[in-house]
Amino acid sequence: MAEEDKDLTDLKGVGGKTAEKLQEAGLDDLMSIATLSSGELAEKADVGESSAQKIISSARRQADIGGFQTGKEKYDQRKEMKRILTNCDDLDEILGGGVETQAITEFYGEYGSAKTQLSHQLATNVQLPEGEGGLGKGAIYIDTEDTFIPDRIEQMAEANGQDPEEVLNNIHVARAFNSDHQVLLADEAQDIAQKEDIGLIIVDSLTAQFRSDYVGRGELAPRQQKLNKHMNTLLRIANSHNIAVVVTNQVMSNPDQMFGDPTKAIGGHIVAHNSAVRIYLRKGKKDKRVARLVDSPYMPEAEAVFRIEDAGIVND
Numbered sequence: 391m392a393e394e395d396k397d398l399t400d401l402k403g404v405g406g407k408t409a410e411k412l413q414e415a416g417l418d419d420l421m422s423i424a425t426l427s428s429g430e431l432a433e434k435a436d437v438g439e440s441s442a443q444k445i446i447s448s449a450r451r452q453a454d455i456g457g458f459q460t461g462k463e464k465y466d467q468r469k470e471m472k473r474i475l476t477n478c479d480d481l482d483e484i485l486g487g488g489v490e491t492q493a494i495t496e497f498y499g500e501y502g503s504a505k506t507q508l509s510h511q512l513a514t515n516v517q518l519p520e521g522e523g524g525l526g527k528g529a530i531y532i533d534t535e536d537t538f539i540p541d542r543i544e545q546m547a548e549a550n551g552q553d554p555e556e557v558l559n560n561i562h563v564a565r566a567f568n569s570d571h572q573v574l575l576a577d578e579a580q581d582i583a584q585k586e587d588i589g590l591i592i593v594d595s596l597t598a599q600f601r602s603d604y605v606g607r608g609e610l611a612p613r614q615q616k617l618n619k620h621m622n623t624l625l626r627i628a629n630s631h632n633i634a635v636v637v638t639n640q641v642m643s644n645p646d647q648m649f650g651d652p653t654k655a656i657g658g659h660i661v662a663h664n665s666a667v668r669i670y671l672r673k674g675k676k677d678k679r680v681a682r683l684v685d686s687p688y689m690p691e692a693e694a695v696f697r698i699e700d701a702g703i704v705n706d
Contacts, residue, residue, distance in 0.1 A: 398423075400449035403441050407472035409436045412604035416581040420453040425626045440550045458705045468492075472633055474509065474516050474590060475523035477703040484683045485667065488523070491589070491634045494625055496596075497681075498655040499671030503680040504538045504698055508671075511703045512636055513561050514546040516590040525634075527589030528560035530579045531534040534572060534598045538563050549701035562588075569599040569616065574624045591627060596637040614660050615621055621664035637665070662682035678706060 394694075398409040398418070409471065415434040417423050424446060431442040437586065450457070456631055475489030482488045489495050489512060497505050513531055518524025531538055543561065544554040566572035572593070579591055597617070604613035621637075628635045639661060641653040655661060657670070668685040674695060682693045695706040 401452070403437075404448075406434055408437060408445075412656045413486040416435050417576070417586060418586070419574045420449045421455070421630045422580065424453045424455055442679060445511045449620070454623050456590040459501060459667060470632055472514055472520070472525055472589075472632070472634075472640045474525060475518075476565065476696075477511055477515065477523075478681075478694060478696035478705055480705070481681050481703075482698055483633045484681070484689060484692040484694050485669075486686065486689045489590075489636060491632045492628050493666035494621065494628060494637060495667040496639055496655070496661065497664035497671055498635050498641055500641055500673070503671035503673055504696075504703075505671060506594055507542075507698050508703060509636060510539070510636060511546055512634075513592060514543055514550060514552065514557055514702070516634070517552065517557055517560050518550060525589035527587045528562065529590040529592065530566050530582060530588055531561055531563045532566055532575050532579065532591070533563060534566045534593070534595055535563060537594060538565075540651050545700055546702040561637070566599055569603045569620075573601050573616070573623070576620060576627075580623070580627050580630075583627055583633060587632065588633055589625065591633055591635045593624070593635075593637045596621075596639050596661065598640060600655060601640070614658065617657060618660045618664070622662065625664060625686075637661075 398404050399406060401423070404412070412418065412423065412435050412544060417434060424517055425445060428439045428443040428446060431437070431446060432439045435442065437445070472491045475482050475488045496509055499505055509531070511530040516524050516527055516529050519526045543558055547554040547557040559570055564578070565576045566575055598615050600613050604610070624635045624637070627633055640656045642656060643653060662685070665685070666687055668683050670682045672680050674680045677697050678695055679698065680695055682694055683689060683691055697704050697706055
């Protein structure tokens with residue numbers, strides 16, 4: 391029986407009232423339940439943690455996820471991974487063919503290093519057909535610094551030969567006003583991904599609201615815990631729906647750095663460990679930008695140079 395044909399009451403520990411609560415929380419399919427933690431499900435469905443764990447275990451068995459799999463099965467799953475092109479051949483090359491689905495890609499750098507420009511370009515390109523650099527799907531854009539510019543999307547869409555109005559209609563944009571709101575928007579993004587054809591989620595920028603809401607060393611631990619949970623939600627969506635997740639990140643100066651570039655990304659190990667691919671962006675000469683691949687599971691460190699024009703991201 392297909393997953394969409396299964397009733398939630400078929401899950402162990404789920405009766406009619408619990409099923410209603412799950413549906414009200416947007417948990418109306420096995421995958422969304424199977425990928426939750428017991429604490430999250432207990433809160434959303436108003437059940438005890440032991441009951442939540444039984445429900446999750448039942449969902450995982452029925453959805454056939456969460457257990458061991460062979461290397462061949464993992465290989466087949468990786469074959470479903472797709473990529474979104476950036477419009478810069480060299481950048482796509484160091485990324486292994488573009489920004490990949492089933493993972494979080496982090497772009498970090500100083501103000502003006504092209505983080506938001508790349509975000510706009512990817513939100514436009516994801517809507518291109520497969521084979522032309524996109525996935526033929528829409529995008530979700532969580533904007534934490536009020537940097538989403540519809541006019542910029544129009545310019546990039548026109549340069550791609552796309553209908554600007556249609557492209558804008560296929561981007562779901564939300565402005566996050568604090569870290570709690572940002573976390574809530576990630577949950578809502580999962581609901582949208584279950585109902586609509588989404589290929590990309592962008593968070594621009596990931597850490598801005600967390601830095602504002604949690605100030606001082608005494609707030610570091612709760613900030614990192616909350617940030618870790620937020621990124622786990624994004625990664626769960628990426629894996630559950632074969633979606634690419636792109637986060638931009640701010641930087642700060644590292645006074646301990648004696649040689650080389652002293653800038654480092656905000657968020658520490660939490661962001662680093664949750665991001666499969668990390669790209670450091672910096673300004674080059676004139677209108678050039680330099681992208682350096684800092685971390686990737688299978689690509690070596692390398693650099694790419696690109697320019698920003700009215701048409702968007704272009705080759706140097």
